[in-house]
Amino acid sequence: MTDVAPAPFRNEKALRRLKKRRAADARFRLYGLSAIAFALLALSVLVASIGFQAISAATYHKVGFDVVLDPAVIAPKGKDTPADISRNVDGFYALIRSNLQGTFPEAAEDRMATRQLGDLVTRLAVLPTAKWVSENPTQIGQAATIKVPLSDDLDLYLKGAVSKEFRLRLGDISAVTEAAPRQVRLTGDGAFKALQSLIAVQRQEVGDAVDARSILISAGSTTGRIMSLDADAAEVTLLTGSATDFSNVRPTARMIELPETERNVSDLQIAWTLALKDKGRVSRVPHTSLLTHTDSTYPELAGALAAIVGSLLTMMVTAFIAIPIGIFASVYLEEFAPRNRLTEIIEVNINNLAAVPSIVFGLLGAAVFLGFFGLPRSAPLVGGLVLALLTLPTIIIASRAALKSVPPSIRAAALAVGASKMQSVFHHVLPVAGPGIFTGAILGMARALGETAPLLLIGMVAFVADVPVGPTDEATALPVLIYSWSTNAERAWEPMTAAVIVILLMFLITMNGIVVLLRRRFERRW
Amino acid sequence: METTMTESRDVSAAGITMDETQGLTFPRIECKNIDVFYGDKQAIFDISLPIPDRSVTALIGPSGCGKSTFLRCLNRMNDTIESCKVTGEIIMDGENINDPDIDPVLLRSRVGMVFQKPNPFPKSIYDNIAYGPRIHGLAASREDLDAIVEKSLRRAGLWDEVKDRLTSPGNSLSGGQQQRLCIARAIAVRPEVILMDEPCSALDPVATARIEELIDELRKRYCIVIVTHSMQQAARVSQRTAFFHLGELVEMGETDQIFTNPRERRTEDYITGRFG
Numbered sequence: 001m002t003d004v005a006p007a008p009f010r011n012e013k014a015l016r017r018l019k020k021r022r023a024a025d026a027r028f029r030l031y032g033l034s035a036i037a038f039a040l041l042a043l044s045v046l047v048a049s050i051g052f053q054a055i056s057a058a059t060y061h062k063v064g065f066d067v068v069l070d071p072a073v074i075a076p077k078g079k080d081t082p083a084d085i086s087r088n089v090d091g092f093y094a095l096i097r098s099n100l101q102g103t104f105p106e107a108a109e110d111r112m113a114t115r116q117l118g119d120l121v122t123r124l125a126v127l128p129t130a131k132w133v134s135e136n137p138t139q140i141g142q143a144a145t146i147k148v149p150l151s152d153d154l155d156l157y158l159k160g161a162v163s164k165e166f167r168l169r170l171g172d173i174s175a176v177t178e179a180a181p182r183q184v185r186l187t188g189d190g191a192f193k194a195l196q197s198l199i200a201v202q203r204q205e206v207g208d209a210v211d212a213r214s215i216l217i218s219a220g221s222t223t224g225r226i227m228s229l230d231a232d233a234a235e236v237t238l239l240t241g242s243a244t245d246f247s248n249v250r251p252t253a254r255m256i257e258l259p260e261t262e263r264n265v266s267d268l269q270i271a272w273t274l275a276l277k278d279k280g281r282v283s284r285v286p287h288t289s290l291l292t293h294t295d296s297t298y299p300e301l302a303g304a305l306a307a308i309v310g311s312l313l314t315m316m317v318t319a320f321i322a323i324p325i326g327i328f329a330s331v332y333l334e335e336f337a338p339r340n341r342l343t344e345i346i347e348v349n350i351n352n353l354a355a356v357p358s359i360v361f362g363l364l365g366a367a368v369f370l371g372f373f374g375l376p377r378s379a380p381l382v383g384g385l386v387l388a389l390l391t392l393p394t395i396i397i398a399s400r401a402a403l404k405s406v407p408p409s410i411r412a413a414a415l416a417v418g419a420s421k422m423q424s425v426f427h428h429v430l431p432v433a434g435p436g437i438f439t440g441a442i443l444g445m446a447r448a449l450g451e452t453a454p455l456l457l458i459g460m461v462a463f464v465a466d467v468p469v470g471p472t473d474e475a476t477a478l479p480v481l482i483y484s485w486s487t488n489a490e491r492a493w494e495p496m497t498a499a500v501i502v503i504l505l506m507f508l509i510t511m512n513g514i515v516v517l518l519r520r521r522f523e524r525r526w
Numbered sequence: 527m528e529t530t531m532t533e534s535r536d537v538s539a540a541g542i543t544m545d546e547t548q549g550l551t552f553p554r555i556e557c558k559n560i561d562v563f564y565g566d567k568q569a570i571f572d573i574s575l576p577i578p579d580r581s582v583t584a585l586i587g588p589s590g591c592g593k594s595t596f597l598r599c600l601n602r603m604n605d606t607i608e609s610c611k612v613t614g615e616i617i618m619d620g621e622n623i624n625d626p627d628i629d630p631v632l633l634r635s636r637v638g639m640v641f642q643k644p645n646p647f648p649k650s651i652y653d654n655i656a657y658g659p660r661i662h663g664l665a666a667s668r669e670d671l672d673a674i675v676e677k678s679l680r681r682a683g684l685w686d687e688v689k690d691r692l693t694s695p696g697n698s699l700s701g702g703q704q705q706r707l708c709i710a711r712a713i714a715v716r717p718e719v720i721l722m723d724e725p726c727s728a729l730d731p732v733a734t735a736r737i738e739e740l741i742d743e744l745r746k747r748y749c750i751v752i753v754t755h756s757m758q759q760a761a762r763v764s765q766r767t768a769f770f771h772l773g774e775l776v777e778m779g780e781t782d783q784i785f786t787n788p789r790e791r792r793t794e795d796y797i798t799g800r801f802g
């Protein structure tokens with residue numbers, strides 16, 4: 001062994017070193033992969049949670065009302081102008097309320113119930129109808145089906161977002177006996193056995209808290225609340241409908257986990273909603289109003305249109321200011337500026353500016369544009385100006401990097417055939433740097449699109465009910481809308497907020513898609 | 527100014543009464559007492575050098591001796607280097623082109639340059655050639671421009687290889703073809719002087735031979751100054767040679783004389799390869 005000359009490449013030491021190096025390589029690759037895996041995981045959790053929330057806001061429930069557009073109600077003056085009609089919310093709402101009261105006469109028995117019935121549909125929900133009628137006056141006096149959004153809480157209930165609910169089919173009911181008005185006793189052989197065992201199981205889990213839960217029983221359009229039961233019979237307080245339904249249709253029981261006192265929808269409202277649904281008057285439709293309505297205090301009526309348009313206007317102002325200035329500044333600094341102290345100071349400060357927190361730009365905008373120049377508050381013009389300042393450093397830095405990457409030999413070649421400095425820049429350098437510059441510009445714009453803080457400071461958080469048409473109109477922007485909706489207390493805003501986030505993400509993805517396309521198209525062209 | 531320029535150019539292009547044997551002896555360019563500074567550092571020391579017309583002048587010398595720097599004085603490309611300062615006179619057609627009043631852009635349209643590394647524009651072959659004539663307004667019509675492109679490519683010996691793909695990018699050519707494209711680009715603006723800075727250093731012997739042939743051909747019409755590290759190349763293509771060392775002009779003269787019978791010891795050492 002020892003007298004054999006050691007193999008030059010496969011000796012022990014070399015092999016050991018090779019093994020060690022391979023192990024180090026593998027380890028490093030593992031670190032890299034796990035870092036990427038973690039980033040991807042975080043991203044997918046984020047997207048999934050937002051997407052999951054937003055999905056529930058992609059559709060919503062509308063109720064249909066067959067009404068006669070009675071001129072005495074909707075145009076009481078007799079010579080109402082279209083403007084009067086379109087503003088006559090009370091009149092149109094009266095049509096809906098009386099329809100509801102006709103459908104559910106039991107609500108007339110006490111004022112509480114009357115109010116709760118009215119809450120099924122928000123008063124302002126009739127605005128689009130009023131507008132439609134004012135534009136089509138021939139409809140006055142005609143019968144029409146009005147579809148209006150269901151109140152947000154009941155919408156959430158139907159989407160299963162209000163409370164966990166145990167639902168089970170009960171056995172056939174053989175006899176319905178009326179003990180008192182609206183108090184009935186339902187009997188059926190073993191009809192309530194399954195429900196009884198559910199209650200027993202739940203009692204084991206949560207104890208006596210189970211007694212606070214509402215147990216509703218529905219058959220057809222009829223719903224009652226079960227007050228007590230044994231395996232073969234139950235005492236039921238009728239909420240809506242007629243007790244005879246129980247003997248005709250096999251009933252369903254619902255145990256609602258959240259006690260009535262802790263939720264925004266009462267048992268009575270649930271009963272009515274179920275009845276409307278049973279009658280086929282409730283339909284789940286795409287939530288298009290999210291894109292066509294402006295902001296509202298009622299989630300079921302609110303939409304992001306004003307914010308989308310506001311964002312677009314703001315971005316337009318930003319683009320018109322930041323992109324040309326950014327490009328000219330970077331071309332000057334990269335191609336024309338003498339290399340001296342002053343240029344260096346400017347460069348360092350541009351880099352510093354890119355790191356300034358956006359809220360500082362907001363303060364500056366409020367002080368300079370609003371305070372000094374007296375531009376209108378909440379206007380996309382001011383928002384665009386502030387965001388232009390914010391994105392300018394980003395665009396300049398990206399453009400300079402793009403210009404720097406143009407080989408100097410191209411400049412020399414242009415000069416050597418007798419092109420002027422200007423011609424060499426505009427004919428040769430800029431076309432080569434173009435895709436890089438535009439990538440920077442679009443990424444800068446994407447950053448601006450997502451900015452909230454500076455817009456808050458210049459008042460673009462205002463509640464905007466009209467779609468802005470010009471850069472000086474009052475407006476808000478998508479990220480600000482997200483912010484203000486997310487601070488609302490009502491549960492229904494959560495999915496709405498997520499939906500707007502998705503809209504914003506769509507914009508950003510589109511912009512980044514354009515960047516990718518630009519790169520693909522031009523980068524490897526020569 | 528523009529019109530007289532064009533006329534004089536036409537005359538020189540039409541005056542094909544050239545002396546085929548050797549370059550005409552009257553100097554096309556007369557450099558007098560050139561000093562070049564990069565910041566505080568002097569790179570060229572008091573160089574005076576006449577450059578004859580219709581012949582090839584080779585600049586040789588060890589690396590860093592200032593050949594490129596000197597060459598760049600002739601079309602004022604040193605202007606683009608911020609720290610660079612050139613003093614002295616460079617007389618061309620009776621005018622000192624180093625004068626601040628002279629428009630370097632105009633000068634460069636008369637003094638073309640070919641660089642060490644081929645540097646075609648990131649554009650089509652056609653546009654590479656057409657760019658110069660376009661910005662100088664040398665073509666009145668599309669047909670004119672086509673003719674200029676064809677003529678330039680033919681002169682550069684590239685026409686047959688690229689005539690079917692004029693629209694493909696200049697960078698898609700091989701290194702040697704790219705260099706000939708750059709030469710074609712330089713001659714398309716009808717210069718009177720062509721400066722070449724080690725035009726063959728990135729090329730293989732076959733491509734080098736083609737370029738050398740081309741230079742020999744171009745010599746009949748232009749005044750050519752070439753920087754080269756290859757003694758053989760200098761001997762093959764040039765009629766006159768100037769040897770630089772440490773920023774100074776050591777010796778200049780007929781190429782034959784320099785290579786066979788140098789006056790200076792340093793020249794001889796360099797040429798025979800005994801130089802550090």
Ligand SMILES: Nc1ncnc2c1ncn2[C@@H]1O[C@H](COP(=O)(O)OP(=O)(O)OP(=O)(O)O)[C@@H](O)[C@H]1O
Pocket residue numbers: 564569587588589590591592593594595596607609
């Ligand atoms: N842009 C510049 N800034 C400062 N000094 C420079 C610059 N260009 C050249 N120099 C200096 O000037 C001197 C001459 O350089 P030059 O490039 O002219 O040499 P060269 O003879 O062309 O060399 P090579 O044969 O290696 O190309 C060198 O000392 C070099 O360091």
Ligand SMILES: [Mg+2]
Pocket residue numbers: 593594595723
């Ligand atoms: Mg050189």
